[in-house]
Amino acid sequence: PGVQASPALEEEIGDLLFVVANLARHAKVDPEQALRRANAKFERRFRHIEQRLAEAGRSPEAASLDEMESLWVEAKGAERKPR
Numbered sequence: 001p002g003v004q005a006s007p008a009l010e011e012e013i014g015d016l017l018f019v020v021a022n023l024a025r026h027a028k029v030d031p032e033q034a035l036r037r038a039n040a041k042f043e044r045r046f047r048h049i050e051q052r053l054a055e056a057g058r059s060p061e062a063a064s065l066d067e068m069e070s071l072w073v074e075a076k077g078a079e080r081k082p083r
Helices: 007-026 031-055 065-080
Strands: none
C-alpha cells in the first residue's frame, strides 16, 4: 500500500500470470479452482500459525520470519499426516 511497483515489473508479473493460466488450460486444470484451493490451503496453514502463536501468548507480528517459517513447515506436515 502506498508504494507502486515499477510498470516494467507489473508487466512481467502480468506475463507470468498469463503463462500460468495457459499452462493450466493445456493441462486441463481449471485455474480458478486451482487458485481457490491454493488460497484455502494458505488460510488453513496461516490459521495453524496463528493458533500455535496464540497458545504461546504471541501474535504473528511479534514472531520472527524464522519462527513463522518453522510453524509453516509444521502446518504442512500436519496436513500430510493420515487422519
